[in-house]
Amino acid sequence: MPQVPPAELIAKAQAKAKRNKWQDAYALQVRQAGLPKPTPEYEIIPRRKLRWDFCFPECLIAIEINGSIWQKGGHNTGTGLLRDYEKGNLANLRGWCCLTFTPEDIKDGTALDLTKQALQLFPPF
Numbered sequence: 001m002p003q004v005p006p007a008e009l010i011a012k013a014q015a016k017a018k019r020n021k022w023q024d025a026y027a028l029q030v031r032q033a034g035l036p037k038p039t040p041e042y043e044i045i046p047r048r049k050l051r052w053d054f055c056f057p058e059c060l061i062a063i064e065i066n067g068s069i070w071q072k073g074g075h076n077t078g079t080g081l082l083r084d085y086e087k088g089n090l091a092n093l094r095g096w097c098c099l100t101f102t103p104e105d106i107k108d109g110t111a112l113d114l115t116k117q118a119l120q121l122f123p124p125f
Contacts (some may be wrong), residue, residue, distance in 0.1 A: 002057070011087055012076075020097035020120070021067070022065050022067045022103045022106050023040070023053050023054070023067075025106050025107075026053075026054070026063070026065055026101070026106050026111055027040075027054070028052075029106065029109075029110075029111070029112045030112065030115065033112055033116070034066065035115065035116065035119060036056060036058075036059075037057050038055060038056050038063060039054065039056070039057055040053065040054055041053070042054070042055035042057065042062070043044060044062060044091050044094065044096060045091070045094070046088075048090070050083075050086075050087045050090070051066045052064055052087075052091075052098075056118075056119065057124045058098075058124040058125065059118070059119060059124050060094075060096045060097060060120065060122055060125075061096070061097045061099065061115075061118045062091055062096050062097070062098045062099070062112075063099050063100075063101065063115065063124055064088075064098065064100045064101070065100075065101050065102075065103075065106070065111075066082070066084075066101070066102055067102075067103055070074050079109050084100075088100070097118050097121070097122050099111075099114055099115065099118060101114075
């Protein structure tokens with residue numbers, strides 16, 4: 001098994017910390033807005049290791065937050081993009097509304113506004 005250079009391990013850990021920072025910020029905004037609590041790391045598709053950062057399962061709304069989009073990472077490589085496209089398409093085919101946000105969307109309130117709109121358009125069943 002090849003050794004991973006320490007600098008690469010540090011970069012991956014820093015990218016994950018930034019991702020978690022934005023997920024935490026989104027969850028806080030949702031809570032402060034009085035919206036239903038989303039389920040973190042939710043698997044929509046049985047027997048597939050595809051998780052969304054947050055879901056509102058009773059409304060069929062999936063949320064993905066792509067942090068560190070200007071750095072090399074899981075969501076912005078060719079392989080990562082293809083995986084994300086497949087994940088979103090498979091969820092859409094099952095009737096889910098899939099929303100993807102960037103850190104800018106969280107900072108400027110776009111993520112919260114679109115989440116509110118989605119919750120109105122897709123009420124609990």
